[in-house]
Amino acid sequence: MTLNDVKDILEAEVIVGRDQLGKEIKTAFSADLMSDVLAFAKTESLLLTGLTNPQVVRTADILDISAIIMVRGKKPSEETVKLAEQLKIPILSTKYILFETSGRLHRNGIVGCIEKVGGE
Amino acid sequence: MSSEIKVILKEIGLPKDTVRRAAIVCYESEINIVSYAKKGQIVLHADDRSVEIEAKDEGTGIPDIELAMKEGYSTATAQVREMGFGAGMGLSNMKRYADDFFISSEVGVGTYVKMVVFNLDLKLHPDHPQWVETYT
Numbered sequence: 001m002t003l004n005d006v007k008d009i010l011e012a013e014v015i016v017g018r019d020q021l022g023k024e025i026k027t028a029f030s031a032d033l034m035s036d037v038l039a040f041a042k043t044e045s046l047l048l049t050g051l052t053n054p055q056v057v058r059t060a061d062i063l064d065i066s067a068i069i070m071v072r073g074k075k076p077s078e079e080t081v082k083l084a085e086q087l088k089i090p091i092l093s094t095k096y097i098l099f100e101t102s103g104r105l106h107r108n109g110i111v112g113c114i115e116k117v118g119g120e
Numbered sequence: 121m122s123s124e125i126k127v128i129l130k131e132i133g134l135p136k137d138t139v140r141r142a143a144i145v146c147y148e149s150e151i152n153i154v155s156y157a158k159k160g161q162i163v164l165h166a167d168d169r170s171v172e173i174e175a176k177d178e179g180t181g182i183p184d185i186e187l188a189m190k191e192g193y194s195t196a197t198a199q200v201r202e203m204g205f206g207a208g209m210g211l212s213n214m215k216r217y218a219d220d221f222f223i224s225s226e227v228g229v230g231t232y233v234k235m236v237v238f239n240l241d242l243k244l245h246p247d248h249p250q251w252v253e254t255y256t
Contacts, residue, residue, distance in 0.1 A: 034204030038144055039213050043136070055203045061123050062143045064136075087123065 001025055001109060003067055003090060006046065009104050010069065010094035016081055017090025023066055027113040030102050034059045041065065042113035048101050052076045057083045057091075065089065071098045122147035125164065132166055135241045141217040142171040142237045148210045149175035149233060155200045156180050157230065169242055173218075175233045182225040189215065189223075 004021035007014060014021070028046035031037050034055055037047060043064040049056060052074050060068055067090040070076060076084065076091055084091050094101055106112075126143040134142075146162060153160030157179025165172040182188045189211050196206025211233075215221045218235035225231040 032204065033207045033209075035207035035209035035213070037204075038148065039209050039216070043140065049204075051204045053203055055205070058123065058147070059204070062126065062140070062147045064140065 003092075005108070006067075006069070006105065006110075007092055009108055010092070010096055010101055012069065012092040012094040015070075015076060015091045015093055016084040017067065017088070020067070020088070020090045023090070025066055025110060028102070028105055028110050029113045030098055032098075037063065040114055040117060045113040046105070046110070048098060048105075050074055050098060052080055054080045054083045056080065057087060057089055060089050061087045067092060069094060069101060071096060071101045121162070122150055129166060129171060133168070134166070134171065134239055138171065138237055138239045138241070142166075142173065144217045145173055145214045145235050145237065148214045149173065149235075151200075151205050152210050152231075153177045153179070155196055155206065160230075169239050170219075171237045173233075173235045173237070175235075176230065177232075178230045181227040181229055182223075182231055183227050185223055185225060 002021060003023040003025055006025055007021065025046055027042060028048055029037060029041040030048040032050045037059050041047065041063050044066050046067055046069055047060055047065045048069045048071055050072050052070060056068060057080055070091065070093045073095045075093055122143050125146050126139055129139040129142055149162055157177035160177030163174045187193055191212045192208040194206050194208035200206040214235060219238045220236035222234040
């Protein structure tokens with residue numbers, strides 16, 4: 001599906017990257033720990049998180065994450081928005097909790113970027 | 121800083137996987153220096169075969185490296201954790217993504233980490249002129 005489909009499913013608000021909604025999305029990773037994102041997330045996945053600081057964008061950039069979805073109605077700080085614009089990483093905000101956000105996307109065909117850790 | 125490094129490494133023409141792994145270990149090094157040291161330096165050497173990353177700091181140092189390397193072990197402050205780090209994954213991530221990893225540390229003096237990330241695409245081509253020199 002496209003990022004635009006993700007937006008519709010999550011009734012999300014696009015904060016950064018209105019011009020990138022055509023991006024194809026297949027996998028996702030959910031975490032509030034950037035350390036875990038760095039350990040387990042894969043290139044071109046969606047990142048679902050409740051964190052809103054600029055480090056989220058930095059982490060997404062290092063891993064070539066397709067887009068960031070902020071859950072539980074969280075909104076990025078001004079500094080985060082600026083950095084995301086500069087690095088061209090879309091940020092969407094949804095009111096759904098992390099569990100619901102993940103579940104709704106999974107139901108529609110998005111799978112985890114890995115299924116479980118170890119012995120991949 | 122790691123974002124800029126990524127751009128430079130891409131420009132050199134290194135493959136995506138090499139750039140990504142080098143950027144991750146650089147980023148983790150950066151986070152460690154900011155979290156535990158007063159002052160630090162990251163030096164990179166890159167060519168078409170590999171990226172060498174040396175991170176050196178004047179910081180608290182690590183009393184027990186074996187323990188610090190364990191996933192989940194951390195001495196990070198609440199401030200670092202609030203930003204989403206300090207989960208005890210940093211050093212193990214650096215080791216996971218680097219092809220070569222060396223660490224030494226002295227309490228109260230600082231820590232030195234050296235990592236090498238190979239261009240693994242080259243490894244697939246034994247006819248590359250540098251194959252023998254690098255991988256035998």
